[in-house]
Amino acid sequence: MARLNAQNRQEQIIELLNNNGSMKATELADYFSVSRETIRRDLNTLSENGSIKKGFGGAIAVNDFTTLPIDSRLLDEHDAKKRIARKALSFIPEHGFIYLDTGSTTLSLALELKNLSGYTIITNSIPVLTTLIDSKNHLIFLGGECNAEIMCSVGVQVIELLKTLRVDIAFLGSAGFEQHHGPATNAFADGQIKSCAISCAQTSIVLCDSRKAKYSSFQQYASWNEIDHLISDTDFPQEFADKLQEFTNVILV
Template sequence: MAKLSAAERQAQIVELLSSNGTMKAVDLADYFQVSRETIRRDLIALSEAGTVKKWFGGALPVNDFSVKPVDTRLMDHQDIKMKLCEKAMEFIPEHAVLYLDTGSTVLCFAKLLQQLSGYTIITNSISALNALLESNHQIIMTGGTVNAQVMSTYGMQTTSLLKTLRVDAAILGTSGFDRHKGPSTNHFEDAEIKKAAIDSAQTSIVLTDSRKATYSSLTQYANWRDIDYLITDSGISAETVQQLSEMTTVVQA
């Protein structure tokens, strides 16, 4: 990376945090190939300017724990997300009953299912429903209150239905899970739905690109020991894989 001025580096730090959420100072130092002390000074300057918040050895944007619309996130690292989805299909029997979570990576999984037939798919994701409307699957949409930002339903109707069902596999996403002991989300209502889906599933699979291991989100919805497979890409660090492998089966696509 070409050497940047402090102002240029700080502007890029703000962009990275806006895209990724919370990041550690050590990861920012590695990214910009500068010392931790340089990053520390950058974060102090940005914090004093009110642009970022310093937090536990790193920083987060002022609007961290917010959620971008799913259609916006769909285009981020789309090739990686599709590889994760293709790998997940190796753990799913033909004509299975599936629960599809919300989120951009699971939406990629729904788009992959467009090419197949004979599955029963239960979802609270309006985006996944739209992607599968013309497919040759049986689709069951949960009821509930509509969250227009993340294009999903939530509430008692959603969780009550899931508690009555048994599915072969729950396909789940996660927000940043650094400093959590399991997959996470930015919405408490979403956490309750994910918990109900895990309880109803014979197999639970979390799909996430490796960036999610380096920043944090609001609330943990399960312990990694509750998850059968964590499917991620090769960008995740060996140290993180070792830690996660003590609690769940980590599969790298």
């Protein structure tokens, strides 16, 4: 490839990231036949002007990385999320202890639980808390530092309390996993809590609509063989679902 000036190279970097979701700095350096230091400067420039998001050792497209407000995400694929939530409900044992993660699809499950009773629900999600606060379930909120972007509590206090608990099922969300070998999230602190929840649960279930199979995220928080079930909708790419069946039970509703 002919050498490009910085502006043209940066425009092509944005295009590559939009097409691939994410790329490593070493891949970009090889693609443009420039040094890693040159790519590092390009990524810094693009990150500072909001064109991309930097990750560990590379960069991520803004359209993949950006977390939309939860109200907007709840409206997206509303019918699919409702079907996923109702299927998830069938896994909960009578008087079961469950962990409900932050996210729009797990919030759909909270809406299903709102008019039920007898469950113990542990969560760090502020929307889940406000949804279930007046329900006839036993609700435990894991307090800590509040993250306004993902609407949940995070930090050492959350993790230390969660470590002392045991639940029947952890219901987990994912921001996308197209280029990962497991479910992933856009926030490192959120990923730490998700990983801890898996270790505290007898069964771990990821709930997400089919679009997450086409998105990339920042951090993988588990491998698929740590997840017992993935529940999604019937628009999930069949070839991808067949591949994941080698590691986890994929249920499409």
